[in-house]
Amino acid sequence: MTTLAEFGAPGALIEPTTFRIERRLPGSIERVWAYLTDSELRKLWLASGVMDLTVGAPFELVWQNDRLVDDMGQRPADFGEEHRMDSRILLVEPPRKLVFSWFETGEVTFDLMPDGDGVILTVTHRRLSGRSGLLSVSAGWHAHLDVLAARLAGAPFGSFWDRWRALKEDYARRFPE
Template identity: 60%
Template sequence: MNDMAVRNDYGTLSDPTTLMIRRVLPGPIERIWSYLTDSELRAKWLASGDMRLAAGESFELTWRNDRLADGPATPRPEGFGEEHSMKSRIVEVEPPRRLVFTWGEQAEVTFTLIEKGSEVILTVTHRRVADRAVLLMVSAGWHAHLDVLAAVVAGKPRPDFWARWAHLKTEYETLLPA
């Protein structure tokens, strides 16, 4: 049994271009929903950007990953800027359980939330990943961003995003099929 099968915090492929990754987070569901949809809260773990929660509405996400660590931050890897923005569009919204939006021109991301007692199971599904290089980047990226979210909602210090991302990218190179 490989490490990916044992550790449920790693993403898995449901097909060669679709990554699924889950986290169990402290609820209630409305709180986790707000971390997905409110720009100020989302900026603490992923990217800022105001969203009008209606199908067809456009929005822009802006990443500033250097700001995600509570302690000293590792310098960003070569090739990454201090800020990155991407235009997206809401495809589907069912508060507080499901949010689907485009990821750039071709890909799509779905957030699904399920209440389980006092916890929330958050599933992120990233569809239509262009190629293996992008798959490795988004696998490590979602994993590291969700680690930051888990820390934020648990009231713990946020981990060093770039150090975590670099480590995870190496792990995903081994874990995901070539």
Template identity: 60%
Template sequence: MTELATLDAYGELIEPATLKIQRLLPGSVDRCWAYLTESELRRQWLAAGEMEMKVDAPFEFVWRNDELSDPPGERPAGFPEEHRLQSRIIELDPPRKLAIAWGTTGGVSFELEPQGDQVLLTVIHRRLPDRETLLNVSAGWHAHLDTLASRARGEQATSFWDRWTRLKAEYGRRLPA
């Protein structure tokens, strides 16, 4: 298990425009896979959207971050109540790896590795086009993965937007300009 695999570890740049962030989650690989691939479970920590489990299958993510915690906190200016992203599956190895196209970036991969009675989830978001996107994505993945970890432990998630805002400032200090 790496040093980064803690409950609230910060992401790191593994290339100039590639973020890697990890979480150690309770439960089995199959349970964590369900949180990645089943719309109703994924909606509780990231975004809804039915996925056909095959390479090149298109799908749509639907974010409603105000619904991830109660209270949601104050949504930052410029963020809509709902956000949609057309995507497709680009790599699939159930229940170990899922990679998806992600807007104008190089895509996102999710890898699951058993660690005793827990699972190491590694998220890698590639080719982030600029610093603002990098900071938004870093704070976003961190806040979303914190929410996933809370849900997986059967706990209530803390205020999503307040956490995101704090994390964006922290990533601004941590990541090289």
């Protein structure tokens, strides 16, 4: 049985406001692409929201983290049951690259590369603001990618919020102030 501890190397700051994290995921590049672009599949690990995969197209991401896994743990007090964010498609190269805006200031890039019977997914989040945002987003990408890896592998996942808190503390130690 795969456990959460077997997933997820930490991400890294590659510039002061740019976080990058990589995962090797099971399955074809088309399957992983679908989990990035199809709202019904994406909501199983990150956030729902229908995407028109056309450069310039707006879309909304809707997080409902309390519904991702069976054991969510205790949600942090400063998080609501739902979070919404307006975004815009910036670049689409199916099934290898997707770039979209993060609020009005940031940018997220998903790069996919076939690797044997799996796929290397690299997530690069640019223009993060403030230390608190950096730590929350880094822990968030890490935890959400762990959920994606578990979903694709058909493996169980532990407590989401407990994992997120532990990751946030770990990233606070890893990233200098």
